[in-house]
Amino acid sequence: MENTDYHIPVMLNECIDGLQINPEGIYVDVTFGGGGHSKAILDKLTTGKLYAFDQDDDAKANADKIDDPNLIFIKANFRFIKKFLRVHRVKKVDGILADLGISSHQIDEPTRGFSTRFDGELDMRMNNAEGVSAKNIVNEYSVEDLHKILGMYGEIKNARTAAQTIEMGRSAKPIETIAELKSILEPVAPKHREFKYFAQVFQALRIEVNEEMKVLEEFLQQTPEILNPGGRLVVMSYHSLEDRMVKNFIRGGHIDGKIVKDFYGNIQKPLEAVTRKPKTATDEELQRNPRSRSAKLRIAQKPLEQD
Known part of the structure; x- marks a missing residue:
């Protein structure tokens, strides 16, 4: 069955x-x-x-x-x-x-952090017992590296702006959840196309996390x-x-x-x-x-x- x-x-x-x-x-x-x-x-x-x-x-x-x-x-x-x-x-x-x-x-399980539809910890590891998580990437990568992965893997047009926005957001406090990342990026997401934009950002992070x-x-x-x-x-x-x-x-x-x-x-x-x-x-x-x-x-x- x-x-x-x-x-x-x-x-x-x-x-x-x-x-x-x-x-x-x-x-x-x-x-x-x-x-x-x-x-x-x-x-x-x-x-x-x-x-x-x-x-x-x-x-x-x-x-x-x-x-x-x-x-x-x-x-x-x-x-x-x-x-x-x-x-x-x-x-x-x-x-x-x-x-x-x-x-x-994996998408529908909030604890895995793959989907923009739920809140949960930024994880995205296929093997959630080891390796770098999405939380590590958004908090520890340089602006240049964030720009590169968002542009290359997420194919978003304002990748540099998004990377700089993430850096500004994390300077106040570490970005730990899906909701926090979306909230930080919302001002730079294209109007009426936010869902697709967040999906592209998450795709980029997932590809990087899992190589x-x-x-x-x-x-x-x-x-x-x-x-x-x-x-x-x-x-x-x-x-x-x-x-x-x-x-x-x-x-x-x-x-x-x-x-x-x-x-x-x-x-x-x-x-x-x-x-x-x-x-x-x-x-x-x-x-x-x-x-x-x-x-x-x-x-x-x-x-x-x-x-």
Whole structure:
């Protein structure tokens, strides 16, 4: 039974179709979350195995509820995919799924500090047992560093003004809660577009807290070596920065868009795009799950002649 209270899996059928699951194959879901995608993969396996990664305690609790001998849960960040698969004596797999969005549960849980809709402590750590929190960033980063992450990861137009406003706000007292940060930034938020503005600020902080772009880069670079020839990589992203990295990597093997050609002018790339353009949610899914509106799904395959 799908745990929809926790997270509604986005483009579930498209992800499963993209993996082209062999019932006896080995698959990896690097973002287990509520387990929606993982359960659908397990339903198609007979003797095959699914290795599911997630560093979140709530995700581990969800995995513990699944009684299936084909599921192996690994409580770790997927930037370490190759290392932890080797621990389990797995060198090659037939498919890898990455749903880069945060779960509905994480957004809707006020204590996690991910959402602008609730008040709570500024945290935003996927693994809330370690690392730097959003509270550390807004209180300790220099104006220059705040300007950089708000502009680059949040794509807000007045990033410098926002950074200076945060610095002024924290000079009076440390910024500790969501409400305090919103109150400080409210005067510089565009009128009638405050909700979107705060969402962009929170996106920037979340990406920085969890090193999401670095994690994605490290993960992508490991996938060609891990995949069997003919194996599939299915990645769903939710903002343009992630999608650009995935697109560039599939196109030429480099996240920065660099293209390297061989002597004959052929692009040297470890994977081949299965979908020329990213897949997006259907109108029916958009009505059922508004959070799917920004999702872009890209599918790639390791060429059969490669190993």
